[in-house]
Amino acid sequence: MQYRPVSDKPVRIGKPYTIRGNSYVPAAQPGYDFLGYASWYGHESGNQTANGERFRPAGISAAHTTLPLPTYVEVTDLNSGRTILVRVNDRGPFAGRDRILDLSEGAARQLGIRGKGVAPVRVRAVEPPESDRKLLREGKQAPERPRVSERVLVNLRGQLTRGAAAAGSR
Numbered sequence: 001m002q003y004r005p006v007s008d009k010p011v012r013i014g015k016p017y018t019i020r021g022n023s024y025v026p027a028a029q030p031g032y033d034f035l036g037y038a039s040w041y042g043h044e045s046g047n048q049t050a051n052g053e054r055f056r057p058a059g060i061s062a063a064h065t066t067l068p069l070p071t072y073v074e075v076t077d078l079n080s081g082r083t084i085l086v087r088v089n090d091r092g093p094f095a096g097r098d099r100i101l102d103l104s105e106g107a108a109r110q111l112g113i114r115g116k117g118v119a120p121v122r123v124r125a126v127e128p129p130e131s132d133r134k135l136l137r138e139g140k141q142a143p144e145r146p147r148v149s150e151r152v153l154v155n156l157r158g159q160l161t162r163g164a165a166a167a168g169s170r
Contacts, residue, residue, distance in 0.1 A: 032125035035160040042105030049090040059139035063092030063102040078120040083145035087136040
């Protein structure tokens with residue numbers, strides 16, 4: 001399948017929207033850094049993403065409910081410490097309040113979570129070099145980021161667990 005070239009401009013924030021009774025308000029979010037869970041999707045091949053591009057299941061992309069499109073994020077698997085760079089170009093996930101990102105099948109494979117379905121992650125907005133942006137726009141992988149140390153992972157997993165416990169007590 002032939003894909004048209006994609007661009008990072010214009011950046012689209014989008015209007016507020018409601019899915020399944022939940023309202024979302026897209027906004028610029030400099031410094032975005034959250035813990036939660038990532039799932040993956042890949043059967044929507046050829047469908048149009050929220051910013052008008054054709055979805056590439058094998059590409060390294062993601063869906064987020066409110067980040068501007070596109071936004072580049074580092075995604076760290078809190079089980080393994082692997083960290084990859086991903087281009088957010090779609091909206092979602094809409095299943096479960098604790099899911100903060102839907103990865104393309106290619107991104108889930110690169111991160112090593114494809115077989116798991118859902119994994120605890122840290123998602124941070126970043127400004128990568130143009131060389132990495134170009135690779136992701138072409139549907140290719142950017143070089144993997146350095147692994148996160150076990151000491152840091154233990155801390156992040158603890159924060160995620162405490163956050164989930166606090167949310168459950170509301």
